[in-house]
Amino acid sequence: MKAKIIITPKKAVVDPQGKTVQVALEHMGYKGVGAVHVGKYLEIELHGSDQEGARKQIDDACHKILSNPVIEDYRFEIE
Amino acid sequence: MNFAVLQFPASNCDQDALHVLKNVLGHSAWYAWHKDTSLGNADAIVIPGGFSYGDYLRTGAIARFSPIMQVVQNFAAQGGPVLGICNGFQILTEAGLLPGALVRNRSLQFRCEQVFLKTENNNTAFTQTIPPDKLLRVPIAHGEGCYFADPETLAKLNSTGQVLWRYVDAQGQQTEIANPNGSLENIAGICNEQRNVAGLMPHPERASESLLGSADGRLILESLVKWLEARQTQRAA
Numbered sequence: 063m064k065a066k067i068i069i070t071p072k073k074a075v076v077d078p079q080g081k082t083v084q085v086a087l088e089h090m091g092y093k094g095v096g097a098v099h100v101g102k103y104l105e106i107e108l109h110g111s112d113q114e115g116a117r118k119q120i121d122d123a124c125h126k127i128l129s130n131p132v133i134e135d136y137r138f139e140i141e
Numbered sequence: 142m143n144f145a146v147l148q149f150p151a152s153n154c155d156q157d158a159l160h161v162l163k164n165v166l167g168h169s170a171w172y173a174w175h176k177d178t179s180l181g182n183a184d185a186i187v188i189p190g191g192f193s194y195g196d197y198l199r200t201g202a203i204a205r206f207s208p209i210m211q212v213v214q215n216f217a218a219q220g221g222p223v224l225g226i227c228n229g230f231q232i233l234t235e236a237g238l239l240p241g242a243l244v245r246n247r248s249l250q251f252r253c254e255q256v257f258l259k260t261e262n263n264n265t266a267f268t269q270t271i272p273p274d275k276l277l278r279v280p281i282a283h284g285e286g287c288y289f290a291d292p293e294t295l296a297k298l299n300s301t302g303q304v305l306w307r308y309v310d311a312q313g314q315q316t317e318i319a320n321p322n323g324s325l326e327n328i329a330g331i332c333n334e335q336r337n338v339a340g341l342m343p344h345p346e347r348a349s350e351s352l353l354g355s356a357d358g359r360l361i362l363e364s365l366v367k368w369l370e371a372r373q374t375q376r377a378a
Binding site: 071074075076078079082127128130132133 | 199203234235244245246247248249287289291323
């Protein structure tokens with residue numbers, strides 16, 4: 063199994079990286095570019111086949127260490 | 142007094158902190174390694190600056206789970222004073238010992254320069270010897286020092302006197318230009334509700350000898366010493 067986790071900055075947190083990328087895209091002539099949010103992508107290989115157990119464990123890890131709930135949101139899938 | 146200075150892989154202000162506590166202020170100070178499970182008979186803890194664990198994942202995120210931090214959690218819960226400087230501040234917010242978080246500087250630049258700090262609350266273990274209205278001239282050196290907290294947390298920090306320092310200009314005005322990292326409301330340092338845990342992004346330990354251009358940072362460490370001495374006298378009585 064594999065956990066695929068996406069961590070993004072909360073909307074209320076200023077994201078200067080995203081803003082800079084947005085400006086660069088506009089500068090390069092890409093049309094219709096709106097707000098950009100730069101986050102993180104993690105892939106975690108998991109042993110075993112207990113999807114529900116893995117889901118609980120990954121959710122706990124996301125909450126405790128992989129993301130900071132004060133400034134970030136996360137979502138993930140197990141496959 | 143006895144001070145424990147924490148050391149993580151890639152701490153880099155640990156020696157400066159120890160030097161000031163030991164050689165400048167004349168107290169007993171030692172290092173506590175991140176794998177240690179005891180602080181000895183420390184009266185206070187200093188978590189120094191640096192890039193603990195390479196700042197991987199987020200600043201302070203990995204350090205917060207090291208064995209020594211579990212000891213720090215207990216120490217703080219019992220009312221022991223803890224001061225986090227720069228990366229130490231980041232570790233304390235990650236550990237939940239201080240509210241809010243430190244994120245990338247709004248400019249995306251690593252800022253290394255002198256700033257002025259206005260002390261907002263002179264009635265804590267970390268600020269009591271700072272004369273009212275005195276601006277502290279201390280250096281900063283960080284890429285992720287932009288203080289963030291949700292509106293409720295921010296309101297509470299303000300109403301309970303937990304904001305200890307703000308970035309101001311040389312005239313003491315809280316301006317946008319004086320804010321080096323985009324911190325909300327120019328916040329440079331805060332303390333917890335119990336007032337025994339404090340963190341700030343600027344480096345008081347790098348401004349504790351006039352030879353280095355400013356000795357203003359010393360007032361913060363001297364406040365802590367004075368507070369510890371008062372507590373000792375109180376306990377003996």
